[in-house]
Every structure is written in structure tokens, then in C-alpha cells.
Amino acid sequence: MGGIGDGISWLFDGEHWQGPDGILTRLYEHLGLTIISVAIACAIGIPVGLWLGHIGKGGALAINISNVGRAIPVFALLALLALTPLGRSNAGTVLALVLFALPPILTNTYVGTREVDRDAVDAARGMGMSGMQLLRKVEVPLATPLLMNGVRLAAVQVVATASIAALVAGPGLGRIITNGFARQDQPQVVAGAILVALLALAVEGVMEAMQRRLDPMRRAGRVSVGRPPDVIEAVTGS
């Protein structure tokens, strides 16, 4: 049994970075899965969230979907999908990841659009803007901070969920951990855990920077809406 130090020295062995089971291959798999899944979830969640927020309907659905998502164990969904024909390909993993990335994106986009200052919306309408113009020129820019908050939460969630895919023999960095357990190689388990944790923290950092860059209010040099309420923050990891 080794400690954290043995895990770190495992990481410094060049051999562990090469080959089909190597760190680099697993890292590419992990990042690929994450990017594809978050992109699909954005392509579905953002338009639906914007539309529901724009017409002001479906609020209960958009909010509750996050609560339901929290109650379903990630591992259970992955295991169920693994037992379907779909599960034997990477498509099953991507589907599960998209399902868990959707709630934060949908909820945050909806709340962001809904909470746009009603005076701003009335003023825009008074200026003769059509529904589409209102959405594009007023609601989307003002909803961006919350929308991006949703994308950040989704990305961090997907990085975590993708590591769990290894428990059902899926790809990604989690495999280094599960293979380590299978071989009772504790330095490898710890090394894999360090990699997964670092990747999650790095994605969180990058997404936070992106969230700040893309905030139109901040770019315009004005005070931003600030951080969203905790209820929306607390969409669970996995």
C-alpha cells in the first residue's frame, strides 16, 4: 500500500504516458467526450432555455429538471445504458453525459432570460423591437452571465461524470483508476485520482475565465449582475 507520494512518482514515469492505456490516450478520450457532450447539451439546452424564458412558460419544468437530475445516480444511468445495444459504443456514454449536462444549462438559461429586467424588455418593445430582435439584442446579452454559469456547471459535471463511465468499462481517465483497482496497484489508483481531480479543477478554472470574458456587461465596463443565487449553483457533481 502506497501513499500520495507513490501516486505522484507513478505519474513521473514516462512509460505510463504512452500506449493505448497511457495517460495521453485516456486524456484525449476524456476531453473528447467532454467537449462533444457539452456541445450537444448546449445546442439543445440553450435554445430551449432561451425560448422558454422568452415566452415565459415552462418555468416549473426548467427548474424541476435540475432537481430530478440530482436524484438519479450517474452510475445507475450509465449502468442501465450499458445494458442496451447503445451502451456497447461510446454513443451510450455520450448520451448519459448529455443528459446530465442538460439540466444546469437549461435551468440557468431559463432563469437568466426570465430575470432580465422587465423595464429593459418594456423599453425594447416600446422602441418597436420584434420578438426576435428583443431576444437577440436584449435578452441574450443580459442572460449571458447566468447562461455561461450553466455551461460552466455542466462542463465540470461532465468531467466528473465521464470519469464514472470507467466503472462501466467506458473510456476516459477514470480507466486509470479502475484498472489500478483491478490490478490492486494503489499508486496507479492514486495517480489516476490526481489526474481526474486536476482535470476537473483545470476545467473549472478555464470555464470561469471564459465566463468572465464573455460577460457583455463587464466588457461594456458596467457593473455585472454578480454571482447567481445559490439555488442555481447547487447543481450536484457526481
Place this chain on the structure above:
Amino acid sequence: MRTRRDEIIEALGEHVYITVVALIVGCVLAFMLALTARRWRRLELVILGGSTALYTIPSLAMFSLLLPVMFGLGVAALSTTTVIVGLVLYSLTILVRGILTGLDGVPPDVREAAVGMGYGGGKLLWRVELPLAMPTIFASLRVAAVSTIALTTIGLIVDHGGLGNLIDQGREANFKAEVLTATVLCVVLALVADLLILGVEKLATPWRRKAA
């Protein structure tokens, strides 16, 4: 001869045990941390930042990283203790935030009036601030309970994931009914816990019922 019923009850029992212990320990620690953060405001950023960083670490990595820590402490690593410690760390983020938000949400007028009436220190906290913070604290407890129940399944990596063990067993044996049963039980458990905490909240805040 162990029947399926025995297996399910055993897994369910372990799941409930892990969740309940993790939530109780989480609540006690969260209260201590929240009160510390309120007493020394400089520590607030450290406590909130630290628990948020912990929350970012994926569960599979968290349980794996706890193995050498447990070993160093002389605790059996492949045990429910490892799972409980991991879940407590996750629940802290949600609970500390909830408690601090609740306590900070007490209107200053109320606090002033209470101080004017001679309340102070612990009495102010217990008799005035905490009761008013209850709704926020209970809301965070519900979120913590539901996510803890879901996360417990990942404990199977150290052989103690409650219903997660059943899910894994069913998956390996290609036995769909077992996976589905365990999944449904997990979701039902989360729902029951949510309603139970809601009930306790109603009992703990009788004045809110009268007002409504």
C-alpha cells in the same frame, strides 16, 4: 442460502446507514465551520473556497484519494468509513453555504431588537437567528440529502456503495432487472428523504404554519 430479498435489504440498509451518518456528521461539522466563518470573517473565504474546491473533485477521484489517507490514519480503506468521509466532504459545501446564507439573511432590525431586549451571544443565535434561518438551512439540507443518496452509489469503488453494489452486480451479470430495481430504489430513497426532511422542517417551524 441468500435470497434476492436479503441482498436488496442488505444493500438498502447499507445505503441508508451511509447516508444518515454522512448527513449527521456533515451537519455538525458544517455548523462548526459556519459559526467559525461568522466569528472570524477572514476565515469565511478560506472555508467557502476550500469546500468549493473539494466539491469540484469528481467522486471517483475523491474516494480513491481517500484510500492512502485512510491507510495513514490506520482505518480500513475498503470500508464504509471511506465512503462516509467522502460524502461528508461533499455535503459541507452545500450545508456551510446554506447555514451562512440563512444566518446572514436575518434582518438587521430583528437582530437589533433582540439585542435591545437583552439577547446576546449564544442566546441570540439559538433563540432568534437560527429559527429565522431555518427555511434556508432546511433547503440546503434537502439538496445535500438528495445528492448524498445519489453519490453513495460510487462507493462501490471501495466495495461499499449500498445499492451501487447491486447495480454493479447486475451490470456484470447482464441482469437488467437487478440494475433497474436498485436504480428505482435509489430514486425512491431520495424522494422519501426529501419528504421526510420537509416534514421535520414543518415540525421545527410551527410559527410558519400559523402565519400561512
